[in-house]
Amino acid sequence: MLERRAGLVEAYLRELENDAKVLAEQYGGTELTTLYVGGGTPSFLRDHELVSLAGIIRTHFGWANLEATLEVNPGTVNTARAKLWRELGFTRASVGVQSTQDSVLKFLGRTHDAKQALLALETLLAAGFQVSSDAITAVPGQNVEQDLRTLGALGLEHISCYTLTIEEGTAFFRTGVKVRAEDEERSLELAESVLAEFGLARYEVSNHAKPGFESKHNIAYWQNRFYYGLGAGAAGHYPNLETETRDLSLEHQIIAHRRTNPHLSNWLTGERGEIEPVTRESFVTDALFSGLRLLSGVSLTDISTRAGLNASDFFAPQFEKLVSQGLLEFEGSTVRATTNGLWVLNQVISEFL
Amino acid sequence: MFEKIRNFSIIAHVDHGKSTLADRILELTGAMTDRDKREQTLDTLELERERGITIKATPVRLAYKADDGQEYALNLIDTPGHVDFNYEVSKSLAACEGVLLLVDASQGVEAQTIVNAYLAIDSNLEIIPVINKIDLPAADPEGAARELEEVIGIPADGAIFASAKSGIGVHEILEAIVKRIPPPSGKSSEPLKALIFDTVFDAYQGVIPFVRVLEGSIKRGDKVKMWNTGKVVEVDKVGIFRPALEVSEVLEAGEVGFFTAAIKDIHDAQVGDTVTGFARPTAEPFPGFKPAQPVVFSGLYPTDTAEYPKLREALEKLQLNDAALTFEPETSEALGFGFRCGFLGLLHAEVVQERLEREFDMDLIATAPSVIYKINLTDGSTYFLQNPSGLPTMDRVTTIEEPYIKLSIILPEEYVGNTMQLLVEKRGVMKDMQYIGKRVELHYEVPFGEVLYDFHDRLKSLSRGYASMDYEQIGYREGDLVKVGILVNGDIVDALAIICHKDKADPLGRKIVEKMAEVIPRQMFAVPIQAAIGGKIIARATVKAYRKDVLAKCYGGDISRKKKLLNKQKKGKARMKNIGTVEVPQEAFLAVLSSSE
Numbered sequence: 001m002l003e004r005r006a007g008l009v010e011a012y013l014r015e016l017e018n019d020a021k022v023l024a025e026q027y028g029g030t031e032l033t034t035l036y037v038g039g040g041t042p043s044f045l046r047d048h049e050l051v052s053l054a055g056i057i058r059t060h061f062g063w064a065n066l067e068a069t070l071e072v073n074p075g076t077v078n079t080a081r082a083k084l085w086r087e088l089g090f091t092r093a094s095v096g097v098q099s100t101q102d103s104v105l106k107f108l109g110r111t112h113d114a115k116q117a118l119l120a121l122e123t124l125l126a127a128g129f130q131v132s133s134d135a136i137t138a139v140p141g142q143n144v145e146q147d148l149r150t151l152g153a154l155g156l157e158h159i160s161c162y163t164l165t166i167e168e169g170t171a172f173f174r175t176g177v178k179v180r181a182e183d184e185e186r187s188l189e190l191a192e193s194v195l196a197e198f199g200l201a202r203y204e205v206s207n208h209a210k211p212g213f214e215s216k217h218n219i220a221y222w223q224n225r226f227y228y229g230l231g232a233g234a235a236g237h238y239p240n241l242e243t244e245t246r247d248l249s250l251e252h253q254i255i256a257h258r259r260t261n262p263h264l265s266n267w268l269t270g271e272r273g274e275i276e277p278v279t280r281e282s283f284v285t286d287a288l289f290s291g292l293r294l295l296s297g298v299s300l301t302d303i304s305t306r307a308g309l310n311a312s313d314f315f316a317p318q319f320e321k322l323v324s325q326g327l328l329e330f331e332g333s334t335v336r337a338t339t340n341g342l343w344v345l346n347q348v349i350s351e352f353l
Numbered sequence: 354m355f356e357k358i359r360n361f362s363i364i365a366h367v368d369h370g371k372s373t374l375a376d377r378i379l380e381l382t383g384a385m386t387d388r389d390k391r392e393q394t395l396d397t398l399e400l401e402r403e404r405g406i407t408i409k410a411t412p413v414r415l416a417y418k419a420d421d422g423q424e425y426a427l428n429l430i431d432t433p434g435h436v437d438f439n440y441e442v443s444k445s446l447a448a449c450e451g452v453l454l455l456v457d458a459s460q461g462v463e464a465q466t467i468v469n470a471y472l473a474i475d476s477n478l479e480i481i482p483v484i485n486k487i488d489l490p491a492a493d494p495e496g497a498a499r500e501l502e503e504v505i506g507i508p509a510d511g512a513i514f515a516s517a518k519s520g521i522g523v524h525e526i527l528e529a530i531v532k533r534i535p536p537p538s539g540k541s542s543e544p545l546k547a548l549i550f551d552t553v554f555d556a557y558q559g560v561i562p563f564v565r566v567l568e569g570s571i572k573r574g575d576k577v578k579m580w581n582t583g584k585v586v587e588v589d590k591v592g593i594f595r596p597a598l599e600v601s602e603v604l605e606a607g608e609v610g611f612f613t614a615a616i617k618d619i620h621d622a623q624v625g626d627t628v629t630g631f632a633r634p635t636a637e638p639f640p641g642f643k644p645a646q647p648v649v650f651s652g653l654y655p656t657d658t659a660e661y662p663k664l665r666e667a668l669e670k671l672q673l674n675d676a677a678l679t680f681e682p683e684t685s686e687a688l689g690f691g692f693r694c695g696f697l698g699l700l701h702a703e704v705v706q707e708r709l710e711r712e713f714d715m716d717l718i719a720t721a722p723s724v725i726y727k728i729n730l731t732d733g734s735t736y737f738l739q740n741p742s743g744l745p746t747m748d749r750v751t752t753i754e755e756p757y758i759k760l761s762i763i764l765p766e767e768y769v770g771n772t773m774q775l776l777v778e779k780r781g782v783m784k785d786m787q788y789i790g791k792r793v794e795l796h797y798e799v800p801f802g803e804v805l806y807d808f809h810d811r812l813k814s815l816s817r818g819y820a821s822m823d824y825e826q827i828g829y830r831e832g833d834l835v836k837v838g839i840l841v842n843g844d845i846v847d848a849l850a851i852i853c854h855k856d857k858a859d860p861l862g863r864k865i866v867e868k869m870a871e872v873i874p875r876q877m878f879a880v881p882i883q884a885a886i887g888g889k890i891i892a893r894a895t896v897k898a899y900r901k902d903v904l905a906k907c908y909g910g911d912i913s914r915k916k917k918l919l920n921k922q923k924k925g926k927a928r929m930k931n932i933g934t935v936e937v938p939q940e941a942f943l944a945v946l947s948s949s950e
Contacts, residue, residue, distance in 0.1 A: 162905040181875065185900045206905055221909040235910030258913055276913060289916060290907055344877070345903040350923045353916065
């Protein structure tokens with residue numbers, strides 16, 4: 001749990017402004033299309049603090065002209081705040097509901113209950129937000145279908161369904177909680193079929209939306225576009241502005257880099273993460289790694305142009321193998337995972353690593 | 354000068370405080386601390402030590418000024434602390450005139466206490482019982498001493514109560530060593546007769562035998578002969594242990610020391626052999642020599658077949674310092690090229706595997722350990738089988754014999770019922786049962802192969818860790834044995850074959866296939882795992898096909914981390930062995946070892 005230590009938010013916003021200023025000077029000039037204020041609980045900020053945060057974005061980058069998402073915790077929503085968030089320019093709300101069953105929420109260690117979660121979603125819809133809800137599935141003892149139907153019936157534009165993942169180093173991992181493979185499989189199938197009944201189509205491994213309400217911001221991630229990453233722990237993807245001076249083979253030339261900011265305490269002292277260079281080859285790999293998660297697939301023409309490397313030729317043997325295994329399919333120069341391929345996408349992607 | 358030498362050893366059950374007492378004695382006699390000693394010994398000999406299991410014994414010579422005003426030379430000869438190395442222990446003891454028999458005052462007599470005590474009695478040694486850890490709250494020194502008297506017949510009134518940790522009783526122990534342990538006998542004028550009780554390998558000086566000179570003397574330039582191996586060498590240096598090797602003029606009868614003679618092969622100078630003069634040999638050697646004899650065999654295969662030469666080199670290097678380790682090339686249809694390796698026991702096997710993986714950076718697949726079976730064929734011939742997969746079809750076999758051990762177990766009486774049940778399951782035959790206070794000592798004769806599998810773990814768990822065990826080999830007996838083959842995806846996997854009793858084939862087969870189905874990760878397709886005797890399937894389980902293998906979440910900030918994660922998984926897969934199209938991890942090959950409870 002985050003604590004409101006005295007002066008912490010002020011310091012955070014000051015540092016955020018520094019970060020914004022440097023990045024805008026370095027890479028600015030083009031219009032911001034999407035904005036996503038997330039990574040934890042931005043609605044943890046008091047109203048005037050969120051106003052300052054929005055001000056920093058406007059000042060240095062201009063407001064996003066297509067989509068501006070605010071991530072919110074169900075417990076922090078009320079009508080007045082929803083109205084303020086809309087006035088600040090947010091068009092979309094992503095709500096960490098996780099489940100509409102109290103037993104599941106308790107198991108997951110969430111502080112909100114089902115009643116609060118449903119009320120938050122209704123309040124945000126009424127305020128004119130496009131609303132997306134997160135759901136966690138495959139939780140031991142969960143009635144997944146009931147959760148999906150409850151959320152679907154609310155008329156949400158977007159639902160993300162994540163099967164519970166137990167990562168090393170977490171409390172679940174230590175206590176030996178196991179996700180049953182049968183539950184995961186059933187959850188994935190249910191998400192696709194049940195949400196379709198409510199008009200939400202699966203467009204990414206875990207994401208479902210009404211037509212036209214897919215997350216534009218997240219699609220930019222999956223298509224391996226460039227983006228700024230501001231704040232503690234945030235990751236950015238930037239073009240390489242320096243001209244290549246080293247004599248490297250084409251695929252090893254550095255065309256971009258990624259930078260992940262350090263955790264809060266280090267970031268507050270002005271420290272920024274290490275720069276991870278992106279070569280033409282790894283640009284293509286990344287584009288496939290994340291792009292194949294989209295049901296629409298990856299345009300090899302597009303990524304080849306942006307990477308300056310012919311992706312179809314470079315990975316020809318891999319494509320051939322995966323197509324022959326029935327895991328990938330081509331339509332013109334667009335490659336996408338087949339239904340079978342989507343189930344075992346890690347195997348597919350590993351071929352390119 | 355004999356009167357001033359005392360050769361002794363400390364014997365104890367594991368954790369009864371042997372190394373603490375040794376440290377304390379070193380301190381009190383002004384020798385270096387144990388840590389210095391280890392570092393120094395390492396420097397001198399490149400001696401390798403494994404996680405606290407002393408396999409190589411390190412002797413040390415101490416100077417002690419006793420209460421009688423005289424200065425004595427005390428040779429403390431360390432012994433390995435595990436049943437796999439009982440032969441080595443007995444030879445170390447044979448180099449002594451007396452032992453300190455250490456017993457934890459709160460634990461009392463344990464299985465290893467008894468086995469070690471009998472080894473000492475067999476060698477006619479003076480035994481000084483020491484009841485250690487008397488300052489622990491749960492200590493019952495009188496009880497422990499009484500147990501020694503009741504169980505082993507060592508008079509309780511001779512016991513010294515001590516706490517090596519706080520130094521209580523250590524002076525009394527030193528005085529007892531001087532007063533109660535007899536000085537060595539034997540004459541320096543006699544022909545040379547020296548017992549090799551340990552050896553180490555040094556890259557520059559070759560094999561260095563550690564010897565106890567029983568009769569005669571040995572010095573630089575002497576031409577000596579190993580009685581049993583017949584190897585003749587010229588002595589280059591002799592010396593004593595300080596504990597670093599210190600060159601001296603001569604080793605006389607009664608002394609403990611080492612010699613070097615540019616011996617290249619460890620098999621030329623083996624533990625238990627007698628060193629004697631080439632020109633003037635002794636009349637008869639020290640009795641009881643046994644060439645190092647492995648009793649447990651397991652196949653070791655590199656996961657990457659290209660590493661086969663590297664594995665051979667690594668095994669050759671380990672063998673330089675380990676006469677008990679044997680290896681022969683072996684081919685498995687499933688695993689490719691590897692080696693069938695012989696070990697003194699399971700612990701020895703584990704240590705060797707761990708060293709190969711750690712010191713030589715090998716990725717290995719080890720097959721389930723097996724004992725050696727004696728196969729009698731219809732044509733009247735007999736041979737010893739080290740690898741179950743090599744058992745001929747039963748129409749060519751008349752009988753199969755399996756090795757038996759005499760097993761002794763000591764445990765609190767409340768666990769006796771369950772333990773007896775376990776022993777019945779393991780085809781054990783009770784020979785004897787004796788009460789030691791509130792504890793019981795059981796003697797059983799059991800097929801060695803039965804003890805190899807999950808026996809020790811189950812004994813520990815059903816006795817909540819209170820049972821201790823020890824065993825010795827007692828020869829071969831005929832058994833109603835069959836070979837159980839394991840099929841993965843319809844193909845027999847030779848490396849997984851086991852030999853077991855006919856009545857146990859069904860449950861064991863079931864256990865193995867179920868465990869394998871559990872540890873083999875889901876594959877792209879369903880994989881049947883079957884156990885069979887000949888052509889008859891006796892058990893079956895299925896590795897399910899996976900449907901889902903996809904990351905739930907992947908957004909902007911995740912890409913680098915998730916790529917690393919998948920890369921790691923991919924590397925993990927490379928470590929598995931492909932059998933046909935099925936990726937099989939190491940655990941699957943040891944499914945037979947897993948505990949069924």
